[in-house]
Amino acid sequence: MSGFLAGLCVAVLPLLAAGFWLGRRTARHESLGGLGTPVEHATFQTLHTASLAAPPLRAGLTEETARRSARRLRTLLGTDALCLTDQKQVLAWDGIGDHHRAEIMERLAGPLETGRGEAFRLTCYAPDCPLRWAVVAPLTVDDRVHGALVACAPRESAVLVRAAGEVARWVSVQLELADLDQSRTRLIEAEIKALRAQISPHFIFNSLAVIASFVRTDPERARELLLEFADFTRYSFRRHGDFTTLADELHAIDHYLALVRARFGERLSVTLQIAPEVLPVALPFLCLQPLVENAVKHGLEGKAASAAGKSRISITAQDAGAEALVVIEDDGTGMDPDLLRRILAGEVSPSGGIGLSNVDDRLRQVYGDDYGLVIETAVGAGMKITARLPKYQPGVHSASRPSEE
Amino acid sequence: MNSSYAVPAVALVVVATVLVGAFGLRISRTTSDFYVASRTVGPRLNAAAISGEYLSAASFLGIAGLVLVQGPDMLWYPVGYTAGYLVLLLFVAAPLRRSGAYTLPDFAEARLASHAVRRLAGAFVVGVGWLYLLPQLQGAGLTLTVLTGAPDSLGGLIVAVVVVATVAAGGMRSITFVQAFQYWLKLTALLVPALFLVLAWQSDGAPRQAFEEPATFREQRAVRVDDTLDLKLDHPLTLTVNGTVDGRRYDAVKLQLPTGTHHIERGTRLTFAKGATVPVADRGTNGGMSTSLAASREERPLYATYGLILATFLGTMGLPHVVVRFYTSPHGVAARRTTVAVLGLIGAFYLLPPVYGALGRLYTPELTLTGDADAAVLLLPDRMIGGVGGDLLGALVAGGAFAAFLSTASGLTMAVAGVLTQDVLPSRGVRHFRLGTVLAMVVPLAASVLVGGLPVADAVGLAFAVSASSFCPLLVLGIWWTRLTPPGAAAGMLVGGGSAFVAVAATMAGFPGTGSLHALLAWPALWSVPLGFLTMVLVSLATPGRVPTGTAAILARFHLPEELRAEVKA
Numbered sequence: 001m002s003g004f005l006a007g008l009c010v011a012v013l014p015l016l017a018a019g020f021w022l023g024r025r026t027a028r029h030e031s032l033g034g035l036g037t038p039v040e041h042a043t044f045q046t047l048h049t050a051s052l053a054a055p056p057l058r059a060g061l062t063e064e065t066a067r068r069s070a071r072r073l074r075t076l077l078g079t080d081a082l083c084l085t086d087q088k089q090v091l092a093w094d095g096i097g098d099h100h101r102a103e104i105m106e107r108l109a110g111p112l113e114t115g116r117g118e119a120f121r122l123t124c125y126a127p128d129c130p131l132r133w134a135v136v137a138p139l140t141v142d143d144r145v146h147g148a149l150v151a152c153a154p155r156e157s158a159v160l161v162r163a164a165g166e167v168a169r170w171v172s173v174q175l176e177l178a179d180l181d182q183s184r185t186r187l188i189e190a191e192i193k194a195l196r197a198q199i200s201p202h203f204i205f206n207s208l209a210v211i212a213s214f215v216r217t218d219p220e221r222a223r224e225l226l227l228e229f230a231d232f233t234r235y236s237f238r239r240h241g242d243f244t245t246l247a248d249e250l251h252a253i254d255h256y257l258a259l260v261r262a263r264f265g266e267r268l269s270v271t272l273q274i275a276p277e278v279l280p281v282a283l284p285f286l287c288l289q290p291l292v293e294n295a296v297k298h299g300l301e302g303k304a305a306s307a308a309g310k311s312r313i314s315i316t317a318q319d320a321g322a323e324a325l326v327v328i329e330d331d332g333t334g335m336d337p338d339l340l341r342r343i344l345a346g347e348v349s350p351s352g353g354i355g356l357s358n359v360d361d362r363l364r365q366v367y368g369d370d371y372g373l374v375i376e377t378a379v380g381a382g383m384k385i386t387a388r389l390p391k392y393q394p395g396v397h398s399a400s401r402p403s404e405e
Numbered sequence: 406m407n408s409s410y411a412v413p414a415v416a417l418v419v420v421a422t423v424l425v426g427a428f429g430l431r432i433s434r435t436t437s438d439f440y441v442a443s444r445t446v447g448p449r450l451n452a453a454a455i456s457g458e459y460l461s462a463a464s465f466l467g468i469a470g471l472v473l474v475q476g477p478d479m480l481w482y483p484v485g486y487t488a489g490y491l492v493l494l495l496f497v498a499a500p501l502r503r504s505g506a507y508t509l510p511d512f513a514e515a516r517l518a519s520h521a522v523r524r525l526a527g528a529f530v531v532g533v534g535w536l537y538l539l540p541q542l543q544g545a546g547l548t549l550t551v552l553t554g555a556p557d558s559l560g561g562l563i564v565a566v567v568v569v570a571t572v573a574a575g576g577m578r579s580i581t582f583v584q585a586f587q588y589w590l591k592l593t594a595l596l597v598p599a600l601f602l603v604l605a606w607q608s609d610g611a612p613r614q615a616f617e618e619p620a621t622f623r624e625q626r627a628v629r630v631d632d633t634l635d636l637k638l639d640h641p642l643t644l645t646v647n648g649t650v651d652g653r654r655y656d657a658v659k660l661q662l663p664t665g666t667h668h669i670e671r672g673t674r675l676t677f678a679k680g681a682t683v684p685v686a687d688r689g690t691n692g693g694m695s696t697s698l699a700a701s702r703e704e705r706p707l708y709a710t711y712g713l714i715l716a717t718f719l720g721t722m723g724l725p726h727v728v729v730r731f732y733t734s735p736h737g738v739a740a741r742r743t744t745v746a747v748l749g750l751i752g753a754f755y756l757l758p759p760v761y762g763a764l765g766r767l768y769t770p771e772l773t774l775t776g777d778a779d780a781a782v783l784l785l786p787d788r789m790i791g792g793v794g795g796d797l798l799g800a801l802v803a804g805g806a807f808a809a810f811l812s813t814a815s816g817l818t819m820a821v822a823g824v825l826t827q828d829v830l831p832s833r834g835v836r837h838f839r840l841g842t843v844l845a846m847v848v849p850l851a852a853s854v855l856v857g858g859l860p861v862a863d864a865v866g867l868a869f870a871v872s873a874s875s876f877c878p879l880l881v882l883g884i885w886w887t888r889l890t891p892p893g894a895a896a897g898m899l900v901g902g903g904s905a906f907v908a909v910a911a912t913m914a915g916f917p918g919t920g921s922l923h924a925l926l927a928w929p930a931l932w933s934v935p936l937g938f939l940t941m942v943l944v945s946l947a948t949p950g951r952v953p954t955g956t957a958a959i960l961a962r963f964h965l966p967e968e969l970r971a972e973v974k975a
Binding site: 017064067245247275276277279280282319320321322391392394396397398 | 444445446505506507508511514515518528579580581732733734735736819822823826827838841950954962
């Protein structure tokens with residue numbers, strides 16, 4: 001009997017889940033219904049339709065986004081047919097009268113050139129086609145015409161002209177926002193590229209100086225260091241892909257540390273604790289190395305005075321479910337939390353610290369705002385930087401080569 | 406059975422697991438081992454880890470139990486469990502790794518760019534995970550009962566607590582090493598006693614009538630019937646009864662039961678003489694589900710066998726804990742090499758359980774009556790060898806069995822908890838992962854207390870059936886067919902996986918149907934897998950406008966080796 005009961009539970013569970021889901025789905029729409037006067041209700045309806053049409057358009061004007069928004073826009077205007085075009089072709093046609101596509105594109109040449117809206121009569125030989133008039137409203141972004149919104153109706157109507165114009169203006173605003181999004185992405189991309197080329201000049205200078213100091217006394221060591229330097233720069237300058245794997249990034253850090261150790265010798269000790277299952281995690285290129293560089297700098301700064309002072313840095317990478325947890329810790333001078341907050345907010349640009357805020361920005365850009373750096377520090381208390389890296393994120397693919405085993 | 410060695414052995418396994426999990430990280434303090442510490446997991450280590458996670462209670466105890474009860478037909482189980490990796494190797498392993506997906510929902514999102522399909526895949530992962538966890542907990546309960554006579558649910562509770570504690574506390578910091586360790590432990594725990602058992606069998610004159618029908622008792626044997634059952638006798642049988650048979654109470658009376666069906670009350674002690682044939686139990690009447698699958702198997706042997714083959718061949722690729730492990734491979738080629746190594750490792754392992762099954766048929770035939778056939782592996786060393794040696798070997802087997810529960814349960818719990826935290830619980834974070842862990846374990850634990858009694862290999866077979874009907878179409882079509890659309894994938898998973906799930910639920914609830922219908926429900930894979938594929942294909946073809954943009958690029962990434970991709974981009 002208990003078996004029957006349990007089976008019943010198993011059978012009921014999915015039903016419950018489905019009911020829960022349906023309930024949530026429907027509840028969202030219901031909330032519109034019970035509000036205010038009919039006028040207010042109509043306003044809400046219109047705003048709601050408009051808000052539904054907005055998300056696809058925020059991705060720019062393409063066939064896919066046009067198709068998804070055209071239906072909503074037609075509901076908004078209440079016409080028989082609505083089409084969205086770019087400069088050359090009809091992107092989406094919603095409603096009846098699909099055979100007018102070619103004709104409309106022909107007649108659009110003028111409005112697309114001038115950027116002014118107009119209404120014209122359609123010539124149609126199909127007896128049952130009710131479309132007689134087309135209202136054209138251009139879509140402009142930054143005063144350039146990107147396309148047009150065409151609403152077709154059985155008769156000429158000043159209301160429709162006006163409404164089409166307003167909707168077109170609203171669509172233009174969405175497209176402008178899309179443009180803005182794009183330029184923001186481009187800016188971040190440019191920043192990534194900028195950081196990538198930006199191994200600090202001090203580091204290059206110091207490394208070469210250290211290598212030079214070994215050339216006479218220990219040529220073999222000098223050769224090794226030169227190779228490490230070559231490996232590190234090759235990694236930093238490589239061009240394919242914006243993402244790398246944790247394993248590759250750790251190798252780059254290894255080369256970097258080898259050069260730093262050559263300079264500071266026993267004063268720097270580094271401990272590494274790695275869970276091997278997180279090594280294939282894809283992450284933005286060169287986003288841990290700056291953190292290590294930061295730790296080295298902070299760790300050694302306060303102890304420069306006493307040559308005997310040792311600095312300890314530990315790097316751990318843990319497996320935490322669907323995320324990898326990378327912690328970089330030093331026991332150096334630390335930093336005033338308020339100053340750090342201002343640096344991360346971009347209010348002050350510290351001498352050598354473009355690293356931290358840039359890494360933070362890039363992590364947030366790639367993984368979302370939940371995934372910024374978490375930094376625990378105080379003056380004289382060292383610094384602990386935690387980065388959470390999701391194991392999978394749409395669009396994040398490492399371009400690692402399977403050369404090493 | 407003497408538990409003075411077994412309990413410490415089990416405790417030792419638990420402690421070793423926790424220790425390896427907590428301290429098995431690669432730590433480097435000097436310059437030279439930095440490179441070693443940051444080297445990715447090689448195919449062999451990863452293969453051992455996958456095998457360790459995969460070889461569950463069903464493999465360790467269940468197969469021997471099934472072979473004992475039902476004979477060599479059941480060898481399809483180990484064949485299916487192994488061959489699943491062949492299908493995985495051929496169609497899925499490398500593209501899945503190249504997709505960059507960590508879990509199956511990730512794959513759905515990477516391929517179809519749809520949040521709805523991601524959610525649905527998440528729901529199925531949780532469902533399959535829970536179905537698979539259930540027999541692990543039951544197996545643990547059974548093992549502990551056999552070893553110490555503790556109540557049935559205690560073992561499950563121990564495993565649940567240990568797994569939740571280690572996983573939630575972040576104790577599984579290096580699950581790869583834990584699982585690899587568990588594989589070798591399990592192999593040793595079966596291999597060493599098996600060698601001794603075979604030697605004992607040799608010295609016993611190497612009797613060969615293991616699969617002759619019917620089995621006979623090799624010595625006088627007393628059996629306690631724990632669950633009311635009906636005995637079907639083809640021949641009159643002489644035995645000593647201490648309890649209630651056919652409604653009449655006997656007190657240590659020797660009697661001869663005539664041909665026909667006899668009703669034996671629970672708590673009755675039956676003592677069989679040496680050479681007596683082992684009667685066939687017919688448990689179908691008491692509402693339990695333990696024999697429902699077996700009954701339908703007897704009625705439709707060919708259909709049941711094909712259902713089993715299809716479910717295990719195609720279900721492996723959809724098991725959440727197996728998929729997650731492929732992420733550890735650094736690239737597609739390594740994933741393929743790993744799968745080949747897995748085939749070798751689990752192929753070697755699966756040679757052993759049938760040996761136990763065959764020996765069990767010779768030396769512990771009464772287990773078919775008591776319904777604890779899954780305990781054969783645990784009882785054999787004591788029965789055949791005896792003494793301190795038998796106890797030690799029994800302790801080794803018991804430790805291995807617990808390793809099996811722990812490794813599979815922890816892998817599944819991590820996979821299910823990962824999906825729960827990512828897709829179900831409101832916000833992400835380490836604390837929510839802990840909550841997800843608890844949630845992932847509580848449901849199957851409650852179910853195992855409620856249900857009880859399904860043979861572990863059968864229960865696992867049901868999880869495979871659901872996985873085969875939902876994820877196999879998604880993975881295979883997702884990787885190899887350009888015209889798959891999100892609505893198609895969702896519909897296919899819902900129809901295929903959903904129908905399999907309903908069939909499984911009906912079977913578990915002891916749906917009273919008989920004959921064809923019951924066989925259809927008990928072995929759903931044969932119709933639900935084609936149904937899933939068909940729905941996915943038809944709905945996808947019906948919605949050609951919804952093919953995600955960039956499908957060609959995504960498929961190119963799935964199939965092109967990484968070197969080529971890097972060059973294309975460079």
